Amino acid sequence: MSTPVPEATVARLPIYLRSLRELAEMGVKTVSSNRLAELSGVNAAKVRKDLSYLGSYGVRGVGYEVRYLIFQTSRELGLTGDRGIVIAGAGHLGQALANYPGFAQKGCRICAMVDVDPEKVGSELGGVPVVGPDRVPEVMDQNPGAIVVVATPAAVAQEVVDRFVAAGAHSILNFAPVVLSVPEGVAVRQVDMALELQVLSFYAEQGERSASARRVQSVGS
Amino acid sequence: MSTPVPEATVARLPIYLRSLRELAEMGVKTVSSNRLAELSGVNAAKVRKDLSYLGSYGVRGVGYEVRYLIFQTSRELGLTGDRGIVIAGAGHLGQALANYPGFAQKGCRICAMVDVDPEKVGSELGGVPVVGPDRVPEVMDQNPGAIVVVATPAAVAQEVVDRFVAAGAHSILNFAPVVLSVPEGVAVRQVDMALELQVLSFYAEQGERSASARRVQSVGS
DNA sequence: TAGATTGTTAATCGATTAACAATC
DNA sequence: TAGATTGTTAATCGATTAACAATC
Numbered sequence A, B: 001m002s003t004p005v006p007e008a009t010v011a012r013l014p015i016y017l018r019s020l021r022e023l024a025e026m027g028v029k030t031v032s033s034n035r036l037a038e039l040s041g042v043n044a045a046k047v048r049k050d051l052s053y054l055g056s057y058g059v060r061g062v063g064y065e066v067r068y069l070i071f072q073t074s075r076e077l078g079l080t081g082d083r084g085i086v087i088a089g090a091g092h093l094g095q096a097l098a099n100y101p102g103f104a105q106k107g108c109r110i111c112a113m114v115d116v117d118p119e120k121v122g123s124e125l126g127g128v129p130v131v132g133p134d135r136v137p138e139v140m141d142q143n144p145g146a147i148v149v150v151a152t153p154a155a156v157a158q159e160v161v162d163r164f165v166a167a168g169a170h171s172i173l174n175f176a177p178v179v180l181s182v183p184e185g186v187a188v189r190q191v192d193m194a195l196e197l198q199v200l201s202f203y204a205e206q207g208e209r210s211a212s213a214r215r216v217q218s219v220g221s
Numbered sequence C, D: 001t002a003g004a005t006t007g008t009t010a011a012t013c014g015a016t017t018a019a020c021a022a023t024c
Helices: A007-025 A033-040 A044-052 A066-076 A092-099 A133-142 A154-166 A193-220 B007-025 B033-040 B044-052 B066-076 B092-099 B133-142 B154-166 B193-220
Strands: A063-065 A083-088 A108-114 A128-131 A147-150 A171-174 A187-190 B063-065 B083-088 B108-114 B128-131 B147-150 B171-174 B187-190
Touching: A007 A033, A007 A044, A007 A066, A007 B193, A033 A044, A033 A063, A063 A066, A083 A092, A083 A154, A083 B193, A092 A108, A108 A133, A133 A154, A147 A154, A147 B193, A154 A171, A171 B193, A187 B193, A193 B007, A193 B083, A193 B147, A193 B171, A193 B187, B007 B033, B007 B044, B007 B066, B033 B044, B033 B063, B063 B066, B083 B092, B083 B154, B092 B108, B108 B133, B133 B154, B147 B154, B154 B171
Parallel strands: A083 A108, A083 A147, A108 A128, A147 A171, A171 A187, B083 B108, B083 B147, B108 B128, B147 B171, B171 B187
Antiparallel strands: none
């Protein structure tokens, strides 16, 4: 049993991967932790520490081979093969996601959409079959390791998630503006623009306060 | 000078606020740190610590008055008055955001969109005027404390941000899949579904590994 | 008063990072 | 070899949380 990869490290691996792909694109063969850190907006020691969780893939005095590191990082993230995605909720957002071509590009395959609307169940939206909630266990069995994308109204998100977790879901991307409660071992990531805007509002207010303080200061001095 | 509010605390205030609004909606007058913690998916001690940065707004033996705490939290987040938003990039995403009715609901006012396309500049999209990049300083001056939402292609995001920062922007919500580099004192929040999916892929893979290990175990035993 | 709950201290925990021996 | 850079240790930092005196 190796050391578990810390959450903070897992969250940074996709950023490194993006930087590495850019380098590969540019024909760069080898990269130092320093350069990779710069491209990824982090500290070089952190890069080395993070990468050390994957193994010893660097060469002292030389750096990391870009293509090999891409391979190892992708492998660690489980980005080999194609990853199934099940969309819960076939409303506006769900349909927009189903039509989004970026998924296939990134090695993701949308297996199904789940909705309660009998008008939608049985049809296809954006080439993806829509099934009823009763078929959740079946969908999850047929697509082990699928990521569930929650695009339902907030009011029903928790019960929907409970159903998916009971059917074996381990990974959930939540667009509904609610805190989901899930058992140990289930990973949840949240995408919530309204929340982010409120956080930024705090700093915008702060920025304004110090900006006006500076204005007062310079007028006063 | 009071203690600065830690970043982690600022990021949680909008979650508390959402829980508090739900409680108010339900007619609840008073809430304990325990209940608020439960609703917000965090530890009760953390709630009390976080709220203590705003001031002493609780009553020992009783709890926090919901309406008053909503007021204080909103004030701390700068959610009083209306917050200006400038959208950089009038493409698909930018237009979708301009048409999103949720902004006005949350006390946000979209001041302008900025785009380089001469076809778009001078027009209105979703009721929002589109201006050229040369008018960025003017827009930021007229809307102090505005949040910049970056909805441009990744390739130009950094230069666009540089322009806005030079014009006095303090808060940036970035939808472009790039790491932005900004000076000290400028806040950036990132919304990136592809990144979140890759993080979840890691845990989906892990979940599958342990699930299949369990299957092997139970077959073997 | 007795019970409840805050606000805060201090312990704990985990993540970050400087520093440097190992080594290409 | 000399210079560069990794991998890892240990110090530092900040965030979390248990515990409890204060007090309604």
